[in-house]
Amino acid sequence: MSVLPDPAVVAGLDHWRQLEARQQPTWPDAGALHEATTRLAEVPPLVFAGEADRLRELLAAASRGEAFLLQGGDCAETFAELSADSIRDKIKTILQMAVVLTYGASMPVIKMGRMAGQYAKPRSSDTETRDGQTLPAYRGDIINDYAFTPASRIPDPQRLLEAYHNSATTLNLIRAFTQGGFADLRLVHDWNRGFMTNPAYAQYDAFATEIDRAIRFMKAAGADFDALRTVEFFSSHEGLLLDYERPLTRIDSRTGHPYDCSAHFLWIGERTRQLDGAHVDFFSRVHNPIGVKLGPTTTVDDALALMDTLNPEGEAGRLTFVSRMGASKIRDLLPALVEGVKADGRPVTWVCDPMHGNGFTSDNGYKTRQFADVIDEVRGFFEVHRAAGTVPGGLHVELTGSDVTEVLGGSEEIDQEALTRRYETRVDPRLNHQQSLEMAFLVAEMLRGS
Numbered sequence: 001m002s003v004l005p006d007p008a009v010v011a012g013l014d015h016w017r018q019l020e021a022r023q024q025p026t027w028p029d030a031g032a033l034h035e036a037t038t039r040l041a042e043v044p045p046l047v048f049a050g051e052a053d054r055l056r057e058l059l060a061a062a063s064r065g066e067a068f069l070l071q072g073g074d075c076a077e078t079f080a081e082l083s084a085d086s087i088r089d090k091i092k093t094i095l096q097m098a099v100v101l102t103y104g105a106s107m108p109v110i111k112m113g114r115m116a117g118q119y120a121k122p123r124s125s126d127t128e129t130r131d132g133q134t135l136p137a138y139r140g141d142i143i144n145d146y147a148f149t150p151a152s153r154i155p156d157p158q159r160l161l162e163a164y165h166n167s168a169t170t171l172n173l174i175r176a177f178t179q180g181g182f183a184d185l186r187l188v189h190d191w192n193r194g195f196m197t198n199p200a201y202a203q204y205d206a207f208a209t210e211i212d213r214a215i216r217f218m219k220a221a222g223a224d225f226d227a228l229r230t231v232e233f234f235s236s237h238e239g240l241l242l243d244y245e246r247p248l249t250r251i252d253s254r255t256g257h258p259y260d261c262s263a264h265f266l267w268i269g270e271r272t273r274q275l276d277g278a279h280v281d282f283f284s285r286v287h288n289p290i291g292v293k294l295g296p297t298t299t300v301d302d303a304l305a306l307m308d309t310l311n312p313e314g315e316a317g318r319l320t321f322v323s324r325m326g327a328s329k330i331r332d333l334l335p336a337l338v339e340g341v342k343a344d345g346r347p348v349t350w351v352c353d354p355m356h357g358n359g360f361t362s363d364n365g366y367k368t369r370q371f372a373d374v375i376d377e378v379r380g381f382f383e384v385h386r387a388a389g390t391v392p393g394g395l396h397v398e399l400t401g402s403d404v405t406e407v408l409g410g411s412e413e414i415d416q417e418a419l420t421r422r423y424e425t426r427v428d429p430r431l432n433h434q435q436s437l438e439m440a441f442l443v444a445e446m447l448r449g450s
């Protein structure tokens, strides 16, 4: 039976238009924007309400320590990089990490890509100046082009539709890879064995051998490996560009609730989480599981007010707080937030983003991060939750499946000189395939300590 939409609920979905919406482009042509958003409101949804509900249940399990979230992908996807290989390599990396984490945590790992829609970027400045020329900042492929020319940087609403189609293509391949046999546990385990042949990773040998034994034990005991040929995989991106998110929001005919059908999970960024702002208002009205990034300036009152607005009833799995404090600050700043939320009593899924608080510019001019800082922030995250008796529920990372050289360190010791070799990101530096797997081994050990 279908439920008719409540006109007040539908009208509420546009309330954000009366509020301040930060980080939005100035579209030069209102007619073209109208045309694009009208079309977007007609196209099929990318995900279904029932899938988002399923994810909410899994995230609820993560809030209780019965599952662990692994969310990873590019800082910014680009139209040019859309290819079967790049999608496959990212999926492969996430699946490989997930096997290691599942073993370390002895619990299910929820697999989620920063994929199939991660096209809009918040910027610290509205403009960019190079050699005396100032142009509008690049805001992600969904808005303008990266090339530093006046024409490229003009926001173009046709890009909303291009982003939608690219997201659909990406999601289609994700669904094929994760349902069609590519995610088979035996295959993923073999890839991990391949990774371990590099002597740089000898320190993880004992752990990898244990996983190998566990899989052989499962086989001997007659485990149904065919049931492990498919995995659930969810999509997510920062819900930044409201002219994209609003038209892709649909009323679920089963319940009458609105869902943002651009992805299973949307998060509100550090720069757009103002309590009286457009983003918090809009996402308070959709039924997907929602995340909010919490940086070093977050107060306990901010966190509680976000809970009041985004999850007043305290439904488990609805609200995820993604802390991104920086390795040097997390042990000082996270405890108060965690204690404040714990005292409130309403459930939150706590996830660690060890990337965005650890950026700096290298001496040779690259925006980078130290692998050791990334790992140290995760370690701090576990320490803080252990001390508070709360649950470290997951990891949010920027990674890619290829051999880029964007983050310093790791066992293969990427140094400043190496940054010049394959630095390909448009925005933030990503862990490469090897660094991602190494991180999985290190975090698996932390999880096992629990």
Ligand code: PEP
Pocket: 075, 122, 238, 268, 269, 270, 271, 293, 324, 356, 428
């Ligand atoms: C991001 O996730 O790429 C990002 C911009 O993060 P934050 O909002 O935490 O700065």
Ligand code: CO
Pocket: 075, 076, 356, 398, 427, 428
């Ligand atoms: Co980023």
